Amino acid sequence: MEIIKIFDTTLRDGEQSPGASMNTEEKIQIAAQLERLGVDIIEAGFAAASPGDFDAVSKIAQRVQNSTICSLARAIDADIKAAGEAIAAAKMKRIHTFIATSPIHMQYKLKMTPDEVIRRAVRAVEYAREFVDDVEFSCEDAGRSEIGFMKEITDAVIEAGATTINLPDTVGFRLPSEIGAMVKEMSEYTKGRAIISVHNHNDLGLGVANSLEAITNGAGQVECTINGLGERAGNAALEEIVMAIKTRQDIFKGFDTNINTKEIYPTSRLIANITSIEPQPNKAIVGKNAFAHESGIHQDGVLKHKETYEIIRPEDIGLDMEDTLVLGKHSGRAAFKDKLAKLGFTLSDDELNSAFERFKELADKKKDIYDDDIRALVTSEMANIEKAYELVAMQLMDSTGGVPSAAVTIRHNDEDITDAGIGDGTIDAVFKTIDRITGYQGQLIDYKVKSVSQGKDALANVTVKVTFNENEPAIIGHGLSLDTMLASAKAYIGALNSYLSMEGKLKLRQMDSTETI
Numbered sequence: 001m002e003i004i005k006i007f008d009t010t011l012r013d014g015e016q017s018p019g020a021s022m023n024t025e026e027k028i029q030i031a032a033q034l035e036r037l038g039v040d041i042i043e044a045g046f047a048a049a050s051p052g053d054f055d056a057v058s059k060i061a062q063r064v065q066n067s068t069i070c071s072l073a074r075a076i077d078a079d080i081k082a083a084g085e086a087i088a089a090a091k092m093k094r095i096h097t098f099i100a101t102s103p104i105h106m107q108y109k110l111k112m113t114p115d116e117v118i119r120r121a122v123r124a125v126e127y128a129r130e131f132v133d134d135v136e137f138s139c140e141d142a143g144r145s146e147i148g149f150m151k152e153i154t155d156a157v158i159e160a161g162a163t164t165i166n167l168p169d170t171v172g173f174r175l176p177s178e179i180g181a182m183v184k185e186m187s188e189y190t191k192g193r194a195i196i197s198v199h200n201h202n203d204l205g206l207g208v209a210n211s212l213e214a215i216t217n218g219a220g221q222v223e224c225t226i227n228g229l230g231e232r233a234g235n236a237a238l239e240e241i242v243m244a245i246k247t248r249q250d251i252f253k254g255f256d257t258n259i260n261t262k263e264i265y266p267t268s269r270l271i272a273n274i275t276s277i278e279p280q281p282n283k284a285i286v287g288k289n290a291f292a293h294e295s296g297i298h299q300d301g302v303l304k305h306k307e308t309y310e311i312i313r314p315e316d317i318g319l320d321m322e323d324t325l326v327l328g329k330h331s332g333r334a335a336f337k338d339k340l341a342k343l344g345f346t347l348s349d350d351e352l353n354s355a356f357e358r359f360k361e362l363a364d365k366k367k368d369i370y371d372d373d374i375r376a377l378v379t380s381e382m383a384n385i386e387k388a389y390e391l392v393a394m395q396l397m398d399s400t401g402g403v404p405s406a407a408v409t410i411r412h413n414d415e416d417i418t419d420a421g422i423g424d425g426t427i428d429a430v431f432k433t434i435d436r437i438t439g440y441q442g443q444l445i446d447y448k449v450k451s452v453s454q455g456k457d458a459l460a461n462v463t464v465k466v467t468f469n470e471n472e473p474a475i476i477g478h479g480l481s482l483d484t485m486l487a488s489a490k491a492y493i494g495a496l497n498s499y500l501s502m503e504g505k506l507k508l509r510q511m512d513s514t515e516t517i
């Protein structure tokens with residue numbers, strides 16, 4: 001069996017999805033779950049991008065034991081140094097450096113000759129080898145690069161110490177036959193000297209197809225993300241690649257992965273909860289409808305013999321234990337802790353206590369509690385963030401034709417502060433009043449409300465995207481409550497707390513956003 005290495009970049013490329021930014025505590029929870037999933041390499045971030053990114057990568061490096069921890073770095077000394085230092089504590093570590101190799105990128109973006117590009121790449125790999133033995137080099141925009149030049153730069157970086165050569169289709173332009181031909185030629189050329197990897201984007205909806213074609217043509221590693229998150233139309237989806245290999249062993253004879261497929265669904269749910277980006281309902285493998293048989297003929301067939309219409313068993317991706325009633329009012333701490341472990345959360349005692357308290361409060365009001373309720377409960381308040389401000393009480397006034405107003409009490413430094421204000425609508429009144437109390441002026445960029453499970457008594461999960469300083473990136477806040485207005489206030493205050501916890505680390509990402517693979 002040849003094991004295809006699964007390189008997950010949910011925390012790096014996935015985080016570049018518009019609106020998917022995560023705080024450090026959320027990234028650590030995701031990394032821990034990716035480790036349980038059996039991912040070979042976790043690209044934990046871009047250490048040089050900002051002090052906050054550095055912090056997240058280094059905390060993940062300290063935590064994860066069974067996956068290689070990787071940081072991306074441009075072919076610049078300062079980036080490589082930051083990457084090397086951030087992953088220093090990891091048991092297994094890799095630096096992933098890159099430079100563009102397509103004529104259009106070299107000429108217009110880098111303004112460098114091909115020889116200069118090779119020299120820069122060699123220097124980057126040599127310097128990276130001073131920190132780690134495992135160095136990956138990417139030919140950015142390989143999909144539009146000349147194969148002769150890629151062979152030349154590949155020879156040079158392998159000589160300098162690179163062990164994996166990645167050929168990203170950065171703009172998602174290529175068709176499977178083209179990727180197959182490129183990978184075949186490059187893997188035959190580098191045979192025994194380096195592992196060939198692919199990183200396919202989904203601009204034409206071909207990310208997964210291209211990755212599968214690469215595997216049968218000699219690639220030893222695929223880069224992918226959970227739920228297909230990523231820049232623009234996203235990256236190839238991990239769950240689709242892995243399940244295609246598993247389901248079509250007739251084609252992928254001799255190939256396997258280290259992924260524990262039963263962790264696929266829990267991982268997908270965790271990431272959907274944290275990022276508030278739900279996979280489309282008809283998304284392959286993890287979409288809400290992926291195993292729903294609506295038509296009568298299909299239902300009848302499935303009941304008589306599952307394989308009539310089902311090519312994957314729901315239990316293979318860990319879906320069998322889902323959506324059953326899990327816990328209720330009388331469930332104890334031990335059962336709750338056990339459930340959290342099954343869902344992939346590892347919490348400290350303090351975090352567990354506070355999550356259990358929230359669970360008990362919820363169980364008092366809501367009869368049926370589902371797995372997604374529990375996930376929302378934990379991910380909406382990642383406990384490690386210091387809560388500078390806490391909502392104590394809220395009173396709203398709104399009537400048709402009247403002026404909406406809100407009275408809010410917030411705890412700050414052990415002191416309760418109350419104020420009241422009016423707004424164009426109730427939410428506006430609440431957020432403006434919170435601003436008056438805290439003294440921070442937030443700009444609301446996005447507001448989303450979603451019901452967590454079914455029923456009129458379902459929890460409302462509100463996600464806000466707020467900027468507190470126009471020169472800094474937007475912050476995401478989550479709020480969870482049976483009451484939508486309360487959830488909104490919690491989400492807004494949560495975003496402020498998240499912002500304050502990152503203050504000083506959250507400088508504007510200085511790098512040119514076009515420079516990434």
Ligand SMILES: [Zn+2]
Pocket residue numbers: 013170199201230231235516517
């Ligand atoms: Zn990418």
